[in-house]
Amino acid sequence: MTAPIPFRPGLWLTELQLDQFDVRGAIIIGAERSIVWDTLSHPRDMAAVPPLVSGHWHAVVYSHADWDHCWGTAGLPERQIVIGHSNCRLRFETDVPKVLREKQNAQPNAWNEVELIPPTHMVQKYLSLDLGGFTLELHHLPGHTLDCLVGFIPEWGILLAGDTMETPLPVVNEESPMEEWIAGLQRWAEDARVQTVVPSHGAIGGREIIRHNIDYLQSLLFGATKASPDLPAFYKEVHQDNLRYISSGISKTR
DSSP: OOOOOOEEEEEEEEEEEEOOOEEEEEEESSSEEEEEEEEEESSSGGSSSSSTTSEEEEEEEOSSEEEEEEEGGGOTTTOOEEEEEEEHHHHHTTTTHHHHHHHHHHHHTTTTTTTOOSSSSEEEEEEEESSSEEEEEEEOOOSSSTTTTTEEEETTTTEEETTTTSSSSSOOOTOOOOOHHHHHHHHHOOTTTTEEEEEEESSSSSSSSHHHHHHHHHOOOOOOOOOOTTTTTHHHHHHHHHHHHHHHHHSSOO
């Protein structure tokens, strides 16, 4: 179980340390509606969340369908709807159950409580949710995966980045549309309304996080990047994988 951490009035963060990396979700509570942004890796990760959203209409939003972001939903028995990109819904029919089977085979009984709950409401490009007193905007930003969403609360200047931005470096996948990803990040980097960036992995900061991710991805494309010797072992491996995807031409422009 992870205890929600107050970040500002109306916003709590859920943070979890997994074997090789940390992951972060959020609880956003408005005067009329509430949102659980990512449910982390297991139903037990949500054990402390229901009391915070009790009495509110509340929904779950998946930033994307990776296992460490969406496997805890069964721990929220009173949820009304689950929102995700249309590609997120498709992944629940393909790679999401495959990954669960792999984890169950590797660790018998450790994942028995996980119930895969796909999105019930789909986003294509943009969706605005009035929570009462402020708004959560959902924007499609394909990059780390094709189903990635970011959440922006303009009244607070807070950008919930999911895995589209990460410190110390982002994770490239086989289908990452590099140029589209970089262009999407550049739009947010140039948006003066953004004051605080809350990624799902790594440190919270300002727009310098976005620029750092842009610089890293551009350096990958131009073959000029080198990993810092101070990188944790997990991210050293991620960097090598990123280089292989780029050099093999697997990573696509869409």
